[in-house]
Amino acid sequence: MQRSNGTPKAGGGWWKFAVSLALSAALLAFLIGRADGAAIADNWERFSPRHALLAVALFVANLTLRGLRLRRLFLDSGAPRDRGRWIRVSAAHQVMFSVMPSGLGDAGFPIIASRLAGCSVAAATSVLLTYRLQDLWMILLLAGSGLLLQTAGGGLVYFLIAFGLPAVTALLVWSGDLTRLLGSALLRLTARGESIRWTGLRKVIAGPLQLLAAELVRPTDWRLRLHGAWMTLLTWSLSTASLWSLFAMIGVHIGIAEVLLVIAGMNLVGALAAFTVAGLGVGEGGLAAMLLALGFGTTQALAVALIVRPAMVANILVGCGLIEGSFRLLRRMGSSPRPKGETGRHRA
Numbered sequence: 001m002q003r004s005n006g007t008p009k010a011g012g013g014w015w016k017f018a019v020s021l022a023l024s025a026a027l028l029a030f031l032i033g034r035a036d037g038a039a040i041a042d043n044w045e046r047f048s049p050r051h052a053l054l055a056v057a058l059f060v061a062n063l064t065l066r067g068l069r070l071r072r073l074f075l076d077s078g079a080p081r082d083r084g085r086w087i088r089v090s091a092a093h094q095v096m097f098s099v100m101p102s103g104l105g106d107a108g109f110p111i112i113a114s115r116l117a118g119c120s121v122a123a124a125t126s127v128l129l130t131y132r133l134q135d136l137w138m139i140l141l142l143a144g145s146g147l148l149l150q151t152a153g154g155g156l157v158y159f160l161i162a163f164g165l166p167a168v169t170a171l172l173v174w175s176g177d178l179t180r181l182l183g184s185a186l187l188r189l190t191a192r193g194e195s196i197r198w199t200g201l202r203k204v205i206a207g208p209l210q211l212l213a214a215e216l217v218r219p220t221d222w223r224l225r226l227h228g229a230w231m232t233l234l235t236w237s238l239s240t241a242s243l244w245s246l247f248a249m250i251g252v253h254i255g256i257a258e259v260l261l262v263i264a265g266m267n268l269v270g271a272l273a274a275f276t277v278a279g280l281g282v283g284e285g286g287l288a289a290m291l292l293a294l295g296f297g298t299t300q301a302l303a304v305a306l307i308v309r310p311a312m313v314a315n316i317l318v319g320c321g322l323i324e325g326s327f328r329l330l331r332r333m334g335s336s337p338r339p340k341g342e343t344g345r346h347r348a
Contacts, residue, residue, distance in 0.1 A: 020276055020277045021277045023276055023281070024276040024277045024279075024280035024281050024282075025280070025281075026281070027276065027280065027281020027282060027284075027285065028280050028281040028284065030281070031281065031284050031285060031288070031302065031305075031306060032306065034302065035299075035302045035303055035306055036299045036302070036303060039299050039300060039302075039303035040303045040306060040307065042303075043250040043251065043252070043303055043304060043307055044250065044307070046250055046251030047249060047250060048248065048249050048250075048251070051245045051246070051248040051249040052245075052246075052249045052311075054242075054245045055242045055243075055245035055246045055249065055311075055315050056242075056315055056318055056319055056322070058238050058239075058241050058242035058245060059238070059239070059242045059315050059316065059319040060319045060322055060323060061238050062235050062238035062239050062242060062319075063087065063090050063091050063094060063319055063320065063323055064087050064090075064323070065231055065234055065235045065238065066090040066094075066231075066235050067083065067086040067087030067088070067089060067090035067091075068083060068086065068087070068231060069131075069228055069231040069232060069235060070086045070089060070090055070113075070127065070131070071083060071086040072224050072225075072227050072228040072231065073127045073130060073131060073224075073228055074086070074113075074117070074119055074123065074124075074127055075224055080117055080118050080119070082117075084327060085116055085117040085118075086117060087323060087327075088116050088117075088323065088324060088327055089112055089113050089116045089117050090323075091319075091320040091323040091324055092112045092116060092320070092324070093105065093108075093109050093112050093113075094316060094320055095316070095317065095320045096108050096109075096112070098279075098313060098316045098317075099277065099313075099317075100277070106128060106132065109124060109128050110124035110125050110128065113127075130175050133175045133178060134172050134175045134228075134229075134232045135232075135236075135267075137168055137171045137172055137175065138168070138172075138232060138233070138236045139264050139267050139268070140264075141168045142236065142240070142260045142261075142263055142264040143260070143261065143264035143265070145257075145260050146256075146257045146258070146259075146260030146261035146264065147257075147261065149256060149257035149260070150257040150258070150261070168233075169226075169229050169230070169233070172225075172228070172229035172232050172233070173225045173226055173228075173229045174225075236263075239263065240259055240260065240263050242315065243259060243262065243263050243266075243312065244259045246308050246311050246312060246315060247259070247304070247308055249311065250304070250307055250308070252304055252308075254294075258294050261290065261294070262287070262290055262291075262294075265286065265287075265290045266283065266286065266287060266290075266312075268286075269282060269283055269286030269287070270283065279309075279313075280310075280313075283309045283312075284305045284306055284309040284310075285305070287304075287305040287308065287309050288301045288302045288304075288305035288306075289301075291304060291305060
């Protein structure tokens, strides 16, 4: 809804968030109502603080490497080189992406990168396309590796290392080029004039793509892309290890193939949960379905899902909070006291 002068009505989107929150709560309540309380309690009795702390530590390391990965992607655009800024961007983006309905987190990334790291919105949008394209390759790699390991056995690990890893590394390295090719193709498409049949879509995407035009032709250093590729592999490895630790936290020790399939499946479920807050309800249901497919009993699958999936969200929030809190504390400890009456602009 808009005001008469054409500006959006203040607070107009809150009702959508409220509906998403209510739907998430209803889905979660539905699953809890069908869970076995005794099975949940039995899993909690095996709670391991050591594995819980390990999950947090691995996720903090993951966020740190993601920040360095983003820095690598941004270096050619002339963005600030300060590592701390990009680690904060990584944490802030992860919180928004995990808590807000699907898609809104990525929509807010250019704003986060602009405010915290001082880069242009156009550069941030272009980098985000490459960043998510790399993530897509990794999800396909994880899913494919999990399926192959489960069907062909552990001997296939050597084949994956010898052939699969170099192939995926090449895809990760050249993801930026694919982003530019796709963007350039869309730019040419929107420049064909009014004769194009779907002019409505043309008008919607022409403005943002013209904004990206300079970024789409900007060359990138191959060494930076290679470093970014290896960082992508490492960040997803740390994320997978963190998820394994959350299962081990309640005494559920799953194999390599199973955890690879679960993390790939959870990312797919997260993309489908566009109408929920933090994926609540849909995430737990999706995880329970995956555990059933992996051979868990119905009671155990639902009990484990109702513990591990919320623990994943809590792990994200704790890890991001530790990073942001640490930077704020270091900044406060390093700042000198100002004379009375002096004002200054707060730096991000």
